[in-house]
Amino acid sequence: MAGCDGRQKSRSYFTEVAQNLPKDTVILTAGCAKYRYNKLDLGDIGGIPRVLDAGQCNDCYSLVVIALKPKEVFGLDDLNDLPISYDIAWYEQKAVAVLLALLRLGVKEIRLGPTLPAFVSPTVLNVLVENFDIKPIGTVAEDIAAMMAGK
Numbered sequence: 001m002a003g004c005d006g007r008q009k010s011r012s013y014f015t016e017v018a019q020n021l022p023k024d025t026v027i028l029t030a031g032c033a034k035y036r037y038n039k040l041d042l043g044d045i046g047g048i049p050r051v052l053d054a055g056q057c058n059d060c061y062s063l064v065v066i067a068l069k070p071k072e073v074f075g076l077d078d079l080n081d082l083p084i085s086y087d088i089a090w091y092e093q094k095a096v097a098v099l100l101a102l103l104r105l106g107v108k109e110i111r112l113g114p115t116l117p118a119f120v121s122p123t124v125l126n127v128l129v130e131n132f133d134i135k136p137i138g139t140v141a142e143d144i145a146a147m148m149a150g151k
């Protein structure tokens with residue numbers, strides 16, 4: 001649950017997702033979106049904090065390394081077979097590079113919100129949906145239920 005932050009009230013979505021995720025889940029984060037939940041007391045799992053912060057948005061590379069390691073350890077062919085959901089807060093165009101990196105790695109079913117990037121014309125959106133199953137964020141309850149179902 002990485003990405004940008006902004007002033008819109010709708011960004012409380014990310015706070016509420018963090019508060020309502022099951023206690024045995026971990027939030028990998030980087031970028032400004034973390035300020036929506038990194039002050040919350042979300043506890044730990046065996047002494048490891050449930051929010052693991054890689055740093056700035058430019059440090060998303062570290063999150064990708066974290067994700068690639070279990071793929072290697074479990075001998076998986078596809079990053080999408082890991083129990084990881086991508087719930088990305090969007091605001092800045094600089095984040096385009098991070099999104100493109102995730103797409104290049106073949107990550108699918110990324111949620112983006114609360115607004116879609118300005119460059120996403122209907123044509124581009126069709127390409128992203130058809131090839132990468134990109135989708136907008138929904139309600140907190142629906143999205144958490146979908147994440148727990150592996151989506």
Ligand code: SF4
Nearest residue numbers: 003004031032057092
């Ligand atoms: S692109 Fe800008 S707003 Fe978004 S996470 Fe990076 S520094 Fe923050």
